[in-house]
Amino acid sequence: MELHYPNGKKYVPANKETIGKKREKKWSYSNRGMTLEEDINETNVYYLEHGIACIHKKPTPVQIVGVDYPKRSAAVIKEAYFKQASTTDYNGVYKGKYIDFEAKETQNISSFPLKNFHEHQVKHMEMVLQQKGICFVLLRFSSIEEIYLLEAKHLLIFWNRMKEGGRKSITRDEIIKNGHYIPLGLHPRIDYINMIEKLYPFD
Amino acid sequence: MELHYPNGKKYVPANKETIGKKREKKWSYSNRGMTLEEDINETNVYYLEHGIACIHKKPTPVQIVGVDYPKRSAAVIKEAYFKQASTTDYNGVYKGKYIDFEAKETQNISSFPLKNFHEHQVKHMEMVLQQKGICFVLLRFSSIEEIYLLEAKHLLIFWNRMKEGGRKSITRDEIIKNGHYIPLGLHPRIDYINMIEKLYPFD
Numbered sequence: 347m348e349l350h351y352p353n354g355k356k357y358v359p360a361n362k363e364t365i366g367k368k369r370e371k372k373w374s375y376s377n378r379g380m381t382l383e384e385d386i387n388e389t390n391v392y393y394l395e396h397g398i399a400c401i402h403k404k405p406t407p408v409q410i411v412g413v414d415y416p417k418r419s420a421a422v423i424k425e426a427y428f429k430q431a432s433t434t435d436y437n438g439v440y441k442g443k444y445i446d447f448e449a450k451e452t453q454n455i456s457s458f459p460l461k462n463f464h465e466h467q468v469k470h471m472e473m474v475l476q477q478k479g480i481c482f483v484l485l486r487f488s489s490i491e492e493i494y495l496l497e498a499k500h501l502l503i504f505w506n507r508m509k510e511g512g513r514k515s516i517t518r519d520e521i522i523k524n525g526h527y528i529p530l531g532l533h534p535r536i537d538y539i540n541m542i543e544k545l546y547p548f549d
Numbered sequence: 550m551e552l553h554y555p556n557g558k559k560y561v562p563a564n565k566e567t568i569g570k571k572r573e574k575k576w577s578y579s580n581r582g583m584t585l586e587e588d589i590n591e592t593n594v595y596y597l598e599h600g601i602a603c604i605h606k607k608p609t610p611v612q613i614v615g616v617d618y619p620k621r622s623a624a625v626i627k628e629a630y631f632k633q634a635s636t637t638d639y640n641g642v643y644k645g646k647y648i649d650f651e652a653k654e655t656q657n658i659s660s661f662p663l664k665n666f667h668e669h670q671v672k673h674m675e676m677v678l679q680q681k682g683i684c685f686v687l688l689r690f691s692s693i694e695e696i697y698l699l700e701a702k703h704l705l706i707f708w709n710r711m712k713e714g715g716r717k718s719i720t721r722d723e724i725i726k727n728g729h730y731i732p733l734g735l736h737p738r739i740d741y742i743n744m745i746e747k748l749y750p751f752d
Contacts, residue, residue: 400676402636407608408626423611423629433605437640439647442681446642473603478645 382451382486382493385535386436392534399539401438401445407431433470434481440539443546444479446471447538451486457515458485460508468505471498480546484528484538485521495541496525585654585689585696588738589639595737602742604641604648610634636673637684643742646749647682649674650741654689660718661688663711671708674701683749687731687741688724698744699728 380388386403393399412425434448448471450462463483474481481498496516504516526541583591589606596602615628637651651674653665666686677684684701699719707719729744 394676397676397679400673400680400682405608405610405632405634406613408611408613408629410609410611420630423626423631426611426626426629427623428626429608431608439649439677439680439682442646444642444645444647470603473597473600474642476600477603477642479603479642 380535382449382484382488382536385530386449386484389534389536389538390436390438393539399438399440399445401436401440403436404431404433430464430466432466434467440480440542444474444477445542446474446479446481447483449484449486451488453489454515455487455490455518457517458487458521459515460505461514463501463505468502472502475499475502480542482538482542484536485516485525487518491530493528493530493536494521494525495528495538496521497545500524583738585652585687585691585739588733589652589687592737592739592741593639593641596742602641602643602648604639604643606639607634607636633667633669635669637670643683643745647677647680648745649677649682649684650686652687652689654691656692657718658690658693658721660716660720661690661724662718663708664717666704666708671705675705678702678705683745685741685745687739688719688728690721694733696731696733696739697724697728698731698741699724700748703727 383403390399390401390403393401407429408423408426409429410423410426412423414422414424416422434446436449437444437446439445448463448467450458452458452462471481475498483496483498483501484493485496486493501516504520508514526545528536528538528541531537586606593602593604593606596604610632611626611629612632613626613629615626617625617627619625637649639652640647640649642648651666651670653661655661655665674684678701686699686701686704687696688699689696704719707723711717729748731739731741731744734740
């Protein structure tokens with residue numbers, strides 16, 4: 347059964363069974379139709395298993411309204427609603443530093459719509475930067491299979507341009523100029539930590 | 550309506566309305582019957598509003614099985630189950646450093662049962678320490694209203710003692726000796742960042 351968020355996005359449940367298990371499958375570079383989220387989860391498992399970084403996706407926030415407690419079995423949630431997240435989806439630690447990011451994809455080719463982000467998330471990114479955390483977004487142009495890491499400080503500039511009446515998207519050229527291309531890999535799939543290592547001075 | 554987790558713990562939904570809003574209520578020091586979670590959420594809002602730290606509770610992990618999409622209204626989750634968390638409940642950033650903790654309370658007076666933690670969480674704490682994150686637990690003896698911050702490196706020692714056949718709890722004396730007493734305050738309620746500031750060298 348396929349589930350969807352209110353915005354029509356496919357709901358991809360975190361798969362407990364695959365976390366912490368060694369993969370036997372061989373990946374090919376070809377587009378396997380994996381979502382950005384699946385690729386990032388793969389990447390985070392790789393980082394965790396190899397002691398490179400400890401980064402997790404936050405659970406989908408749900409407002410629970412009704413729960414049944416059948417005898418001798420697990421509690422069943424009978425009524426609940428999707429809530430808007432007040433933070434970004436991913437965070438964790440790399441060499442003691444706080445890492446925080448959001449990942450979004452678009453079918454567009456020449457620009458990335460800012461409606462992919464919401465006010466709460468951008469506010470959260472500002473708080474993270476204020477606390478000197480490392481904060482960024484991973485932007486995927488899914489039809490041309492390109493992924494860029496754009497630091498939150500740049501995203502904020504484009505966000506504020508929109509708030510001041512400017513364009514409601516970031517052009518691909520602007521992303522190329524201000525962001526960093528992340529090539530798709532085998533293990534890990536999306537090696538954003540490699541880019542973070544280049545961008546920030548670590549001990 | 551009061552909801553409970555399978556373990557009988559009260560389910561306290563995150564209240565979006567109260568986040569980011571200034572509080573008008575005056576707190577008293579008397580025991581207001583607030584749970585540890587409520588006190589920590591209050592504290593985190595205080596930290597956020599005052600630009601001290603950016604720390605959030607992760608949403609309750611839920612395995613979604615069935616969703617209804619009524620016309621012209623929000624998607625309704627009709628069948629879902631509570632999942633065991635694979636990490637600790639709280640994390641965030643303070644002065645660039647990664648902060649990660651779990652909070653637990655007991656009605657016991659002389660010892661803290663280790664069954665309050667589960668294998669996954671302890672494993673996660675080990676990963677955080679390996680990545681040089683700041684990791685600890687907040688332990689509350691609710692009947693005597695005492696809260697201690699115990700660093701994960703100490704918790705691991707007691708955890709491993711249990712795994713090797715030793716006692717299944719940490720005595721209050723051991724917590725006093727290895728941990729740090731956090732006095733209850735007004736604003737914020739549980740000032741754990743103040744203790745972290747004392748324990749760790751920051752720029």
